[in-house]
Amino acid sequence: MFAYDLRLALLSMKRHPGLAALMVLAVALGIAVCTVTFTIYHAMSTNPIKWKSDNLYAVTVDSWDSKEPADDDQPEMPPPQLTYRDAVALQESDVPARSAIMFKSDAVVDSARKGTKPFRAILRVTTADFFGLFDVPFLYGSGWTDAADQGPDPVVVLSRESNDKAFGGENSVGRTVRLGDQEFRVVGVLDDWSPSPKFYDLNNGSFGDAEDAYIPFRWGDVNELQSIGNSNCWKSEVIESAQDFRNSECVWIQMWVELANVKDRDRYQAFVDNYVRAQKASGRLQRPLNNRLFDVDQWLDFNRVVKRDNRVLIGIALLFLAVCLVNVVGLLLAKFLNGAALTGLRRALGASRGDILRQHLAEVLIVGLAGGALGLLLAWGGLAGIRAVYEGNHDTYENLTRMDLTVVLVTLGLSLVAGLAAGIYPAWRIGRTAPAVYLKSQ
Amino acid sequence: MPMLEMRQVTKVYRTDLLETHALREFGLEVEKGEFVAVTGPSGSGKTTFLNVAGLLESFDTGTYRLDGEDVGRLGDDARSRVRNHKIGFIFQSFNLIPDLDVFDNVDVPLRYRRMAATERRERITAALDLVGLGSRMKHLPSQLSGGQQQRVAIARALAGDPALLLADEPTGNLDSLMARQVMDLLEQINGMGATIIMVTHDPELARRAHRNVQVIDGQITDFKPYEPSHVAARIDAPAYA
Numbered sequence: 102m103f104a105y106d107l108r109l110a111l112l113s114m115k116r117h118p119g120l121a122a123l124m125v126l127a128v129a130l131g132i133a134v135c136t137v138t139f140t141i142y143h144a145m146s147t148n149p150i151k152w153k154s155d156n157l158y159a160v161t162v163d164s165w166d167s168k169e170p171a172d173d174d175q176p177e178m179p180p181p182q183l184t185y186r187d188a189v190a191l192q193e194s195d196v197p198a199r200s201a202i203m204f205k206s207d208a209v210v211d212s213a214r215k216g217t218k219p220f221r222a223i224l225r226v227t228t229a230d231f232f233g234l235f236d237v238p239f240l241y242g243s244g245w246t247d248a249a250d251q252g253p254d255p256v257v258v259l260s261r262e263s264n265d266k267a268f269g270g271e272n273s274v275g276r277t278v279r280l281g282d283q284e285f286r287v288v289g290v291l292d293d294w295s296p297s298p299k300f301y302d303l304n305n306g307s308f309g310d311a312e313d314a315y316i317p318f319r320w321g322d323v324n325e326l327q328s329i330g331n332s333n334c335w336k337s338e339v340i341e342s343a344q345d346f347r348n349s350e351c352v353w354i355q356m357w358v359e360l361a362n363v364k365d366r367d368r369y370q371a372f373v374d375n376y377v378r379a380q381k382a383s384g385r386l387q388r389p390l391n392n393r394l395f396d397v398d399q400w401l402d403f404n405r406v407v408k409r410d411n412r413v414l415i416g417i418a419l420l421f422l423a424v425c426l427v428n429v430v431g432l433l434l435a436k437f438l439n440g441a442a443l444t445g446l447r448r449a450l451g452a453s454r455g456d457i458l459r460q461h462l463a464e465v466l467i468v469g470l471a472g473g474a475l476g477l478l479l480a481w482g483g484l485a486g487i488r489a490v491y492e493g494n495h496d497t498y499e500n501l502t503r504m505d506l507t508v509v510l511v512t513l514g515l516s517l518v519a520g521l522a523a524g525i526y527p528a529w530r531i532g533r534t535a536p537a538v539y540l541k542s543q
Numbered sequence: 544m545p546m547l548e549m550r551q552v553t554k555v556y557r558t559d560l561l562e563t564h565a566l567r568e569f570g571l572e573v574e575k576g577e578f579v580a581v582t583g584p585s586g587s588g589k590t591t592f593l594n595v596a597g598l599l600e601s602f603d604t605g606t607y608r609l610d611g612e613d614v615g616r617l618g619d620d621a622r623s624r625v626r627n628h629k630i631g632f633i634f635q636s637f638n639l640i641p642d643l644d645v646f647d648n649v650d651v652p653l654r655y656r657r658m659a660a661t662e663r664r665e666r667i668t669a670a671l672d673l674v675g676l677g678s679r680m681k682h683l684p685s686q687l688s689g690g691q692q693q694r695v696a697i698a699r700a701l702a703g704d705p706a707l708l709l710a711d712e713p714t715g716n717l718d719s720l721m722a723r724q725v726m727d728l729l730e731q732i733n734g735m736g737a738t739i740i741m742v743t744h745d746p747e748l749a750r751r752a753h754r755n756v757q758v759i760d761g762q763i764t765d766f767k768p769y770e771p772s773h774v775a776a777r778i779d780a781p782a783y784a
Contacts, residue, residue, distance in 0.1 A: 102654070112643075116642060446640070448626075449632050451623055451626045451627020451656065451703075453623040454620070454623075536599045537599040
C-alpha cells in the first residue's frame with residue numbers, strides 16, 4: 102500500500118509541478134541554512150576525544166597577580182596555561198597514568214633529500230606521553246620513550262604532510278632531518294590527525310591544524326626554543342634571556358594528564374593543591390587556592406570555543422526554517438483542499454480517513470526528503486563558498502566547514518521532521534472533509 | 544430480508560440562519576435484486592437520500608439497515624468499510640480520476656480493500672469485459688467518449704461485487720444513444736442479480752426500472768407520474784381497444 106501511496110503522491114506532484122517545486126525549494130532553503138549553521142556549530146562544539154573525556158584533564162593553577170584575576174570576564178577562573186617551573190614541578194607526580202607538558206614553536210625543516218626544499222614547520226615541543234595521552238595514530242614508527250625525553254635524544258615525529266614534503270611520503274623512520282641547526286632522527290610518522298577543535302592547545306585559535314613535527318620537551322631548554330603560542334605575564338620582571346623567561350611568572354605551557362578514575366583525580370588534585378601551598382609559603386602564588394582540573398568538555402566550555410553568538414545563530418537558523426515551513430503548510434493546505442473533490446471521490450469508494458491521511462503524508466514525505474536533498478546540496482555549496490571567501494585563513498575555515506556523516510544524517514532527519522511538521526495538519530485536514538460535500542451529483 | 548430498509552429517517556441541515564429538512568420521516572424498502580428509480584423535483588431530497596443510503600452522510604433520527612446490518616450509527620472507519628465492501632457508486636459526471644488509466648481507475652476501491660494483486664487483476668478484467676471495455680485498459684479517461692467513461696465508472700462500481708449499486712443521474716451527461724447503452728448495461732447487471740437504486744429526472748429511464756418512487760419535500764409520496772414501463776403500457780392502452 103505504501104508503494105501505491107507513493108505512486109499517487111508522485112502523480113499529484115506531477116499534476117502541479119510548479120507548486121511542488123516551490124514547496125521543495127522552501128524546505129530546501131530552510132534546511133540549507135540550518136545545515137550550514139549546524140555544520141559550523143558541530144565542528145566547534147564536538148569533543149574530538151569523547152571516548153577519553155572522563156580521564157583527560159587540563160591542569161591549571163592560579164598563579165596570577167594577587168590583586169586582579171587573569172580574565173576579567175571570568176574572574177573565578179585561573180589562567181589557562183602554567184608557568185614553566187610549575188609545569189615541570191607538577192610533571193613529577195606519579196599519580197597520573199600519563200602526563201604531558203608542551204608548547205608551540207617553529208623551525209625550518211630540511212631533509213637534504215634531492216629535489217626537496219626546506220620548509221617552515223610548526224613544532225610541538227612536548228614530553229613523550231603526548232602521543233599516548235591523545236591516542237595519536239601513527240603511520241610509521243612510534244613516539245619516543247621517557248628516557249629519550251631525559252636525554253634529550255635528538256628524535257622527531259613528523260606529521261604525514263611533513264613526511265610527504267620531506268621524504269615523498271616514504272617510511273622515513275631512521276632517517277634524519279635538520280630542524281634549524283640540529284639534526285634529528287625520525288622515530289615516527291603520524292597518520293592523518295587533526296582534532297577539531299584543537300582542544301590540547303586553544304591559545305592561537307581553536308580550529309587550526311595539528312603541528313608539523315614533534316620533539317622532546319627538553320629541547321626547548323637546550324636549544325632555547327622560543328614559544329610562538331600565547332604567553333601572558335602579569336609581573337614586571339627583567340627578562341633578558343631564555344632562562345629568565347623560563348624562571349618568570351609568565352604562563353605559556355600547556356599541561357594535560359590522564360587519570361584512571363575519580364580516586365586518582367582526587368589524589369592528583371590534592372597533589373597540585375599541596376604544591377601550590379608550598380609555593381605560597383615561599384612567597385609565590387598569592388592568589389586564593391584555585392587549582393582546577395578541567396575535563397575536555399569543561400575545557401572547551403572554559404575557553405568559550407563555542408561562543409554565545411554561535412548558539413544564537415542556531416536559534417535564528419531554526420526560526421528561518423520555521424518560517425519556511427509555515428509557507429509550506431499554506432501551500433500544502435491550498436493544494437490538498439484544491440484536490441478535495443478527488444479526496445471525496447476516494448472516500449466514496451471506500452477510503453478511510455487513515456487511508457487519506459497516509460496518501461497525503463506520502464506526498465509530504467517526498468517534499469521533505471526532496472527538500473532535504475536539495476538543501477544538502479545548497480548547504481554544500483554554501484560551505485564551499487565560505488571556504489572560498491576565507492581562503493587565506495584556510496586552516497580554520499577548512500576545519501569548520503567540512504560536512505561529516507553526522508551532519509548529513511541530522512540534515513536528512515531534520516528534513517523528514519520538517520516535512521512532517523509542515524504536512525501533518527494539511528493531511529489531517531483534508532481527511533476530515535465530509536465525502537458528500539465535494540462530490541458533484543447534480 | 545430487504546437489501547435496503549430505511550424507517551423514519553430524518554436529515555436536517557442547520558446553519559446559523561435556517562434549518563432545511565432534507566428528509567422527513569423517510570421510509571423505503573428495496574428488496575434484493577430490485578431496480579428502483581427515485582424521482583422528484585429539484586430540492587426534493589433525492590440526492591440527500593442517495594448520500595444517506597451510500598453512507599456519505601449521516602442522518603439525525605430513524606433507522607437504516609443495509610443487507611441486514613444496522614448501519615445507522617457506525618463510526619467513520621466502519622462506514623468507509625461498508626461503502627467499500629457493499630456499495631457501488633455511479634455518478635452523473637463519471638468522476639474518473641484523470642491521471643489514472645482505465646485499469647487503475649477500476650482498481651481504486653479494490654486497493655482500499657487490501658486485495659491481493661492477482662485477485663484485483665481478475666476482478667478488474669472481468670468488470671471491464673462485462674462493460675465491453677476490456678481492450679481499453681491502458682487508456683486515460685480523456686481518451687474515451689462520455690459513454691465509455693460512464694461504463695468505466697460502472698465497472699469500477701461492480702469490481703468489488705457490491706450488494707447495492709447507487710446511481711445518481713447516470714445518463715445525465717450523455718446523449719440519448721449513449722444513455723440507452725448505459726441503461727441497457729444497468730438492466731443487464733440487474734438481471735445478473737444486482738440491486739440498483741437510480742435517481743433520475745428522465746421519465747423514460749424511470750420507466751425501465753421495476754419500481755418508481757417519488758420524493759417530494761423529503762418524503763416518499765404516493766404520487767407516481769412515471770409508472771414503470773410494463774405498467775404504463777397497460778394504462779396507456781386506449782379504453783376502446
